[in-house]
Amino acid sequence: MTNSIYKNYIAGEWVEGTGTVENISPADSKDLIGVYAQADAAQTTAAIEAAQKGQLEWQESGLEQRYSVLMAIGNELIERSAELGKLLAREEGKTLAEGTGEVYRSGQFFHYYAAEVLRQMGETAASVRPGVSIETYREPVGVVAIITPWNFPTATGSWKIAPALAFGNAVVFKPANQVPASAWALTEIISRQNLPAGTFNLVMGPGSQVGETLIHSRNINALSFTGSLETGRKVAAATAVNLVKCQLEMGSKNALVVLDDADLDAAVECAVGGAFFSSGQKCTASSRLIVTEGIHDKFVASVIERMKKLVVGHPLKEGVHIGAVADARQMQQNLDYLEIAKKEGATLAYGGEIVAEETDGHYLQPALFVDTTNDMTINREEAFAPIACVIKVANYEEALATLNDTNYGLTGGIMTQSLKYANDFKRNAKTGCVMINLPTAGTDYHVPFGGRKESSFGPREQGTYAKEFYTVVKTAYMKA
Numbered sequence: 001m002t003n004s005i006y007k008n009y010i011a012g013e014w015v016e017g018t019g020t021v022e023n024i025s026p027a028d029s030k031d032l033i034g035v036y037a038q039a040d041a042a043q044t045t046a047a048i049e050a051a052q053k054g055q056l057e058w059q060e061s062g063l064e065q066r067y068s069v070l071m072a073i074g075n076e077l078i079e080r081s082a083e084l085g086k087l088l089a090r091e092e093g094k095t096l097a098e099g100t101g102e103v104y105r106s107g108q109f110f111h112y113y114a115a116e117v118l119r120q121m122g123e124t125a126a127s128v129r130p131g132v133s134i135e136t137y138r139e140p141v142g143v144v145a146i147i148t149p150w151n152f153p154t155a156t157g158s159w160k161i162a163p164a165l166a167f168g169n170a171v172v173f174k175p176a177n178q179v180p181a182s183a184w185a186l187t188e189i190i191s192r193q194n195l196p197a198g199t200f201n202l203v204m205g206p207g208s209q210v211g212e213t214l215i216h217s218r219n220i221n222a223l224s225f226t227g228s229l230e231t232g233r234k235v236a237a238a239t240a241v242n243l244v245k246c247q248l249e250m251g252s253k254n255a256l257v258v259l260d261d262a263d264l265d266a267a268v269e270c271a272v273g274g275a276f277f278s279s280g281q282k283c284t285a286s287s288r289l290i291v292t293e294g295i296h297d298k299f300v301a302s303v304i305e306r307m308k309k310l311v312v313g314h315p316l317k318e319g320v321h322i323g324a325v326a327d328a329r330q331m332q333q334n335l336d337y338l339e340i341a342k343k344e345g346a347t348l349a350y351g352g353e354i355v356a357e358e359t360d361g362h363y364l365q366p367a368l369f370v371d372t373t374n375d376m377t378i379n380r381e382e383a384f385a386p387i388a389c390v391i392k393v394a395n396y397e398e399a400l401a402t403l404n405d406t407n408y409g410l411t412g413g414i415m416t417q418s419l420k421y422a423n424d425f426k427r428n429a430k431t432g433c434v435m436i437n438l439p440t441a442g443t444d445y446h447v448p449f450g451g452r453k454e455s456s457f458g459p460r461e462q463g464t465y466a467k468e469f470y471t472v473v474k475t476a477y478m479k480a
């Protein structure tokens with residue numbers, strides 16, 4: 001489909017918005033990716049109405065049709081992962097390899113849920129009343145609104161859209177306004193599938209218009225949100241008023257613990273990869289490095305040596321490890337956090353310089369702070385930046401207590417060769433995911449993902465657990 005303006009997709013039609021936005025690469029201000037339509041409240045309401053109609057038809061579709069649709073979307077994402085990964089890298093700033101990997105992974109989400117389509121089973125129960133039989137099974141929840149952030153433009157939408165469609169729901173998809181191209185490309189693939197009109201809708205636009213309309217709607221049945229804690233609180237409050245089912249995945253302040261007995265090389269790789277790749281713009285990034293005294297100095301020196309080898313540059317350039325920061329606002333926030341850390345007494349051990357590239361983009365060298373304490377702002381708030389802070393501790397017990405001393409709880413990691421500490425950590429880290437001798441970032445696609453405390457709210461995402469959110473349970477009593 002050729003378009004001078006990339007349009008919204010509502011009720012099976014490509015429709016103009018009430019405005020447009022230019023999508024400019026954060027890696028190069030001269031790289032205009034496209035002009036994207038902006039929906040307003042009325043269009044968003046129209047998309048919800050279309051979804052209500054589409055859902056009634058889609059829930060009656062045979063499982064074979066649903067399976068085929070999801071497989072086809074997954075196949076195309078995987079086949080086109082290099083092309084769409086390049087688009088993603090251009091609009092979000094992560095490297096080509098990261099972009100391609102993300103699109104490939106998105107295809108895997110659709111494949112996984114294609115298989116789940118064929119695995120929808122119920123249960124039977126004996127009744128306490130003679131002659132009565134009982135069945136319990138799951139039905140679609142209905143119309144699902146999906147609101148996503150900019151840092152994983154294809155994957156976040158995919159891990160929500162795939163289960164929504166698999167379980168017979170209709171979708172109104174609102175991507176982050178910084179990254180409409182990846183959402184539009186995914187929608188274009190979905191638009192060519194055998195889906196009733198209105199089953200899938202794309203409404204691009206700002207949170208203040210499109211997002212607010214969705215979260216206050218009484219005509220959606222569920223809302224799945226990934227984004228910041230601040231917006232998540234608004235989503236929870238608005239959906240609670242209408243008693244709309246809601247699921248939130250938000251920020252975090254993940255830590256990687258490095259004990260004296262850790263394999264030093266592995267610890268350095270996990271710390272550097274987890275903290276700095278994708279410019280630290282991952283909800284699973286290890287922004288806190290909690291290190292015991294015996295290994296502290298060696299670890300810091302080795303991390304700095306490793307950081308010197310990291311190449312920051314244009315996301316499409318070969319040999320680049322870290323691409324661009326997502327936009328000017330995020331870049332300014334990163335610089336502000338560097339200043340806050342210094343003011344509060346942290347020592348900048350390496351990095352933190354603005355990198356000049358041939359193209360006019362937002363490039364920041366990763367930064368490592370030492371001499372930090374867990375009560376510093378930089379260790380309390382999610383910076384979403386390529387900034388890691390080392391916190392020195394006496395022993396495992398202090399490391400665990402420090403890791404848990406945060407309002408967040410998405411992922412937590414430990415580097416150790418001790419079975420005793422690894423086991424204790426698995427049980428006592430107050431995070432949704434724990435990683436032993438692995439980076440805090442990087443998860444599989446067939447198992448649940450989510451956090452605790454202010455990182456997550458509502459039923460878990462991904463794996464078989466996703467059905468808790470995307471379905472409702474029916475209990476059927478029958479007397480012959």
Ligand code: NAD
Pocket residue numbers: 147148149150151152156174175176177205206207208210211212215226227228229230231232234235249250251252282283382384410455
């Ligand atoms: P954000 O909260 O600013 O925006 C997220 C989405 O909400 C966007 O689509 C935005 O347009 C929309 N939105 C904004 N205001 C709204 C409103 N009033 N009503 C409804 N929708 C509104 O977050 P962001 O800056 O795009 O993303 C970064 C955040 O996402 C970080 O905190 C990061 O940790 C988090 N994140 C979490 C996960 C996870 O799975 N836990 C994954 C990726 C990102």
